[in-house]
Amino acid sequence: MTVSGGVLVSGQALLARYSGKIDAPGTLIGDPAPGATKEPADIKGPIDILLAGIDPRDDSQAPRSDSIIVAHIPATMDQVFLFSIPRDLYVEIPAFDKTGFNGTTAKINSAMSFGSAVGGGKHDVGQGFQLLAETVGGVTGIRDFDAGAIINFGGFKKIVEAMGGVTMTIDQTVKSEHLQPDGKTRPKSAGCAAGGCDHPYVGPQKIYKKGTYHLQAWEALDYVRQRYGLPNGDYDRQRHQQQFIKAMAEQAMSKDVVTDPTKLLKVLDAAGGSLTFDGGGNSVVDWGMALQGINTGDMTLVKLPGGGLFDNGRYLGEQLSPSTGEFFQAVREDRIGAFLLDHPEYAAADG
Template sequence: MLSGGALISSQVLVARYAGAVSTQNLFGDGGAASQGQSDIEGPLNILLAGIDPRDDTQAPRSDSIIVVHISAAMDQAYVFSIPRDLVVDIPPFAKTGFQGQRTKINAAMAAGSSVGNGKHDVTQGFELLAKTVSQLTGIKKFDAGAIVNFGGFKQIVDAMGGVTMTIDQNVKSEHLRPDGKHRPKSAACQRPQSGCDHPYIGPQKEYKKGTYHLEGWEALDYVRQRYGLPKSDYDRQRHQQQFIKAMAAQALSKDVVTNPIKLDKVLKAAGKSLIFDGGGHSVVDWGLALKGIGSQDMMLVKLTGGGIIENGRYQGEQLEASSTDFFAAVRNDRIPDFLLQNPEYLNSSV
């Protein structure tokens, strides 16, 4: 969406694909009547949730939670991730009878998703996730939101012909072999309730430090890894942010924009991977409103914290106290001032 404006060579082209994106009410507020892109004005806050593909009999979990803040001048985007294991107060949710609970934030979507008869609605789950993130950050209302299917990301990267990324640390895949096939589970871990933390065995795909052109499966596998990394999920959050920026740069490249066949594939893949709520505005409206923001205008921000240990057992993550000042800077559109005083919040964008 951030790079949508530059991808638009004509509104007719984008209108052709806008209907391919599933547009639903993700915030439970009934939406608003669109006045066109002209009334999309900064500052803006956009909530993104990344999920694995699941059918409606499984409760969804948001493995990635990302907030994008757009400056009042509509010329800069700040991207920050909420740790999936962050312990927060998930508020009550009348639609499911959920009474509220203090637990890891990635449980919010599951707690809000039940629609009865063993079925789950990911869009209803997003509503509770948004309420939880609002409560955490103090952002009263998000201007747009999207649920991103990780499998769809792979299709977008493949449609672009791969993505060039700088890998900033050596990473071994927990899930895949060097040929991209899934690693098998050990016999002990195949038993029900085995409790294996790392059930997979055999050779592992490895990603070495350096700049590489990755295929879709490689890029998706790389940004999903956290086991074995020095800072675990915090390293993974950084890699995911770097991936988003690299994807934007690749999408804006002449190799994609001026190639009608490749552009056609990219737009179709994007349509299949998103559920979007633009607050009453279409994807086209948002793409045109944000046409002045390119990949070079995206700043990656990291929230740091540490584990909560009770009676020798890991309970989840907690953020450093200064995060409350950062959230205030987001609400007041004063992020540059905050980053000048707290440069440790800047993430590497290599």
């Protein structure tokens, strides 16, 4: 959106060609009110956008949201605050009439699965997103998101490839659970080949050392998906994913991309295959125009404190610290900046 608004304002016809692959109005956050007409000027802050990252799956498999991020844009429309919802957060998932789901208490990343069934063993990831949005709303108090997006991680890799990689600052040494140093998949041990093991892989591991590097697409995606072996587990991974989004935005806005028509078209092609966007009645082009005043330097990363939730020694999932209730109130009242000044521990490192 930043690229489309800030750089390609004069190329709306070109963008329309690609936005048709991305825009999915009414599928993620619900249909706009009957008869409603929206113009780009109607996109005004404060704004809350829900982003969900999923692994590539066909419609016979129930989707799970492995990454859940909320982007808050204040009324001033001059910055973005990003905060992640832990994928294993143990929450109440509400009933969902479209699937006959009665509601339950479970990890939040299963909400998409419970809401995605359309019959005949098929699943609709967009419909699943609707239940995820309701569930995240129950946690944060954000009852209506202004826009939503689903990011397919397989396609995300293609976007980074089209950009020629991404420069990231790695803030802690991370060992890959899944890949060898050359990027090939680590083999599974004989005892875990059939599944059922938490850590089934064996052999040499790709290691990401502290420092600033220009990562290939497979390296960047592998790095931000690691949580095993990290001091703070999924909370460290959430921070790395936020850093990755910011680094991608900076790369997309770099002269290496925006002044290279061939590379830029490859990026747009890849985006069309990896993103699904519901702008609440406005297209991704409209959103790009409305947000053109925001640059990557105005992106602030927020970390939510929390820890494990146990029942008689049995791990149920994650729980957020009580103080996050005050943070979510600040989000709803559009005063995150002031909250961060009073609670600097919520400010995540950019890397």
